[in-house]
Amino acid sequence: MSNEFRPLVQVLRELKSLAHKRSSGFAYVVTEDNHSCIVRLHQGQVQEVVYRMLRNEEAVQRLSMVAAAKMRFESSGIAALPSGRAPLAESSVEWLLGGFEHDLGGQQYQYAPAAVPSPAPGAASASAPAVEAVVVNPHVRQALEQIALNYLGPIAGMLCQEAFDAAGGDPQRAIVQLAGQLYSQQEAQRFSEEARKALAALR
16 A cells, blocks of 8 residues: 555546456555545455445445545455345446546645644643543454454454444444444344353453
8 A cells, every 4th residue: 555645536546447457355445534445346346335334335425525545455366245245336336437537537636634723822721631542452352353254254354443433442332333234133133142242251
């Protein structure tokens, strides 16, 4: 992955090139606001997009609002969409593989870090305390990721990170977040039961 952010249109052109080469694997995209997106390609077909706990059409819609990103691609022979999962809608596929040019092609972008406002004179003592980063027990996270891997595949790690962020580090709330990514109530229930058993075993 390039360390420099590029306009989203350039990243999507790279994705389009991978599709034309009939590539199979996962395109890992990081946006300038440090959110992760994974695009599943199988023999050149875009089959699934996951971004900020959203999937497919909602994920593509949110991704279209991004100004800049960076991407790396990992070739994989297991990129075929698991049975039972709905594929990405044709309209979203068309946008990702060329339709974006109409929306983004003329945009100019220059990366600049967000400016941090200076505190007003004399306001230092009254300033709000810094927000602490979410800290998650690594054993708890590893246990949940291992179970999520069986249900969500290679994107499990990214979704676990998003789930813990959304849950403020609370493992039980993270389980609920992850269960919401599954395609049936039965699957979500099985995952939740396995996850809670795994956490109980750590105590």
